Amino acid sequence: xxxxxxxxxxxxxxxxxxxxxxxxxxxxxxxxxxxxxxxxxxxxxxxxxxxxxxxxxxxxxxxxxxxxxxxxxxxxxxxxxxxxxxxxxxxxxxxxxxxxxxxxxxxxxxxxxxxxxxxxxxxxxxxxxxxxxxxxxxxxxxxxxxxxxxxxxxxxxxxxxxxxxxxxxxxxxxxxxxxxxxxxxxxxxxxxxxxxxxxxxxxxxxxxxxxxxxxxxxxxxxxxxxxxxxxxxxxxxxxxxxxxxxxxxxxxxxxxxxxxxxxxxxxxxxxxxxxxxxxxxxxxxxxxxxxxxxxxxxxxxxxxxxxxxxxxxxxxxxxxxxxxxxxxxxxxxxxxxxxxxxxxxxxxxxxxxxxxxxxxxxxxxxxxxxxxxxxxxxxxxxxxxxxxxxxxxxxxxxxxxxxxxxxxxxxxxxxxxxxxxxxxxxxxxxxxxxxxxxxxxxxxxxxxxxxxxxxxxxxxxxxxxxxxx
Ligand SMILES: NC(=O)c1ccc[n+]([C@@H]2O[C@H](COP(=O)([O-])OP(=O)(O)OC[C@H]3O[C@@H](n4cnc5c(N)ncnc54)[C@H](O)[C@@H]3O)[C@@H](O)[C@H]2O)c1
Ligand SMILES: CCCCC[C@H](O)CC\C=C/C=C/C=C/[C@@H](O)[C@@H](O)CCCC(=O)O
Numbered sequence: 082x083x084x085x086x087x088x089x090x091x092x093x094x095x096x097x098x099x100x101x102x103x104x105x106x107x108x109x110x111x112x113x114x115x116x117x118x119x120x121x122x123x124x125x126x127x128x129x130x131x132x133x134x135x136x137x138x139x140x141x142x143x144x145x146x147x148x149x150x151x152x153x154x155x156x157x158x159x160x161x162x163x164x165x166x167x168x169x170x171x172x173x174x175x176x177x178x179x180x181x182x183x184x185x186x187x188x189x190x191x192x193x194x195x196x197x198x199x200x201x202x203x204x205x206x207x208x209x210x211x212x213x214x215x216x217x218x219x220x221x222x223x224x225x226x227x228x229x230x231x232x233x234x235x236x237x238x239x240x241x242x243x244x245x246x247x248x249x250x251x252x253x254x255x256x257x258x259x260x261x262x263x264x265x266x267x268x269x270x271x272x273x274x275x276x277x278x279x280x281x282x283x284x285x286x287x288x289x290x291x292x293x294x295x296x297x298x299x300x301x302x303x304x305x306x307x308x309x310x311x312x313x314x315x316x317x318x319x320x321x322x323x324x325x326x327x328x329x330x331x332x333x334x335x336x337x338x339x340x341x342x343x344x345x346x347x348x349x350x351x352x353x354x355x356x357x358x359x360x361x362x363x364x365x366x367x368x369x370x371x372x373x374x375x376x377x378x379x380x381x382x383x384x385x386x387x388x389x390x391x392x393x394x395x396x397x398x399x400x401x402x403x404x405x406x407x408x409x410x411x412x413x414x415x416x417x418x419x420x421x422x423x424x425x426x427x428x429x430x431x432x433x434x435x436x437x438x439x440x441x442x443x444x445x446x447x448x449x450x451x452x453x454x455x456x457x458x459x460x461x462x463x464x465x466x467x468x469x470x471x472x473x474x475x476x477x478x479x480x481x482x483x484x485x486x487x488x489x490x491x492x493x494x495x496x497x498x499x500x501x502x503x504x505x506x507x508x509x510x511x512x513x514x515x516x517x518x519x520x521x522x523x524x525x526x527x528x529x530x531x532x533x534x535x536x537x538x539x540x541x542x543x544x545x546x547x548x549x550x
Pocket of ligand 2: 204246247248249251252253254256257292293294295300317320324
């Protein structure tokens with residue numbers, strides 16, 4: 082299934098026009114050396130958020146009320162990312178003293194705080210006062226404490242706060258009215274305090290994340306957790322059926338966007354299943370062939386180019402695998418990822434385009450082997466055409482899209498004179514990769530002379546077995 086990261090806009094209730102354009106802005110917060118504090122980090126979403134922050138170079142203080150799971154997670158991350166980059170503090174976020182103490186200890190350990198994730202949350206409609214204390218009051222307190230440490234007017238370095246709300250913070254769930262209230266509270270508080278921080282020149286962005294149902298322990302519901310409306314729990318099951326269940330890493334990607342995108346303040350990101358795959362299945366019953374073809378050429382807006390030309394190809398491949406792989410009831414199939422000759426050779430003036438396309442080649446060849454070894458019955462091939470006569474090539478002649486090497490623009494000369502092949506020739510090659518059942522991990526070049534397969538030199542093969550003593 083596909084997923085949708087969408088910024089929620091609510092014109093009627095927006096106090097002023099949103100200052101953040103939809104999609105990624107060009108200013109990205111670098112995470113290397115940044116210090117993050119994540120609550121409820123022992124498992125579930127908090128663990129996923131911590132993981133993605135560590136993966137991107139941040140140091141993370143994990144906070145959780147459960148010492149056992151917190152310590153285990155710290156040990157895992159310590160092994161994977163280095164003991165000096167992660168620590169754990171036992172902390173009940175509903176306790177003012179414990180939360181303040183955890184901030185202090187984080188500063189003592191890492192010297193500062195740049196990123197705060199107010200994520201800890203529970204589902205308990207019976208002890209609803211406790212739920213309000215954890216899901217709402219502690220988010221407010223965590224935000225205020227983080228602001229105190231980060232705000233620039235009192236010597237802080239600025240930073241970003243991401244509050245975990247829920248889709249139930251935008252809509253409602255009949256079985257969990259108080260949970261719904263706490264999450265609406267988080268959304269409202271976040272939007273208001275984000276505006277206040279901006280007006281006050283604090284240099285701290287504050288955003289809210291609203292995922293639908295996510296596969297975590299929070300969903301192991303008991304009737305006690307559903308309180309007096311437990312008899313309506315069949316209605317929750319209907320919601321689950323309608324919404325589907327998200328995986329933690331998908332939500333973590335959305336979280337990372339809210340952290341890194343310097344253009345986002347007061348943003349409310351909704352994460353639900355995108356229904357492109359679902360709609361295709363509803364219409365045709367199944368999917369056998371996936372072509373990850375969408376791409377752009379823009380060295381100036383290179384982050385966006387990487388997101389489309391590489392990240393989306395990875396995402397599309399994984400989603401297609403989920404639907405097609407035989408071990409979970411799929412019928413098998415084939416995925417063809419569209420790279421370029423620039424995925425095999427250096428490309429003057431377009432180095433990031435070349436990097437993304439090289440990565441598509443490497444990713445597709447690796448995942449093709451992995452799919453075969455896993456018995457998925459899904460082949461994955463790559464197509465590398467030379468210059469094709471389509472509007473994409475307009476970028477070559479567009480100085481604005483040439484990025485830092487636009488001074489070499491004149492070397493290209495007249496693009497009309499560029500040697501190009503036509504779309505049907507590329508389509509022929511594409512069809513071969515789809516239909517030839519012997520081709521998996523194949524990389525096909527399409528040039529004026531026709532189609533040929535790349536024969537990678539044997540010395541560049543990674544023989545894993547040879548590396549195991
Ligand atoms: N799972 C979902 O479907 C879903 C959907 C939308 C939003 N959320 C929200 O995501 C957040 C994380 O939930 P999850 O799904 O990862 O749940 P989870 O139960 O897997 O993890 C929650 C973590 O928070 C910790 N925690 C609980 N109370 C705490 C407290 N008082 N102080 C410190 N830590 C505490 C727990 O020990 C646990 O490690 C919550 O705010 C939840 O409301 C969850
Ligand atoms: C009983 C399980 C409780 C889990 C709570 C989690 O936080 C997950 C909440 C997930 C789904 C909530 C769904 C709400 C659905 C409707 O109200 C929906 O129509 C909301 C749409 C909101 C919008 O699109 O703006």
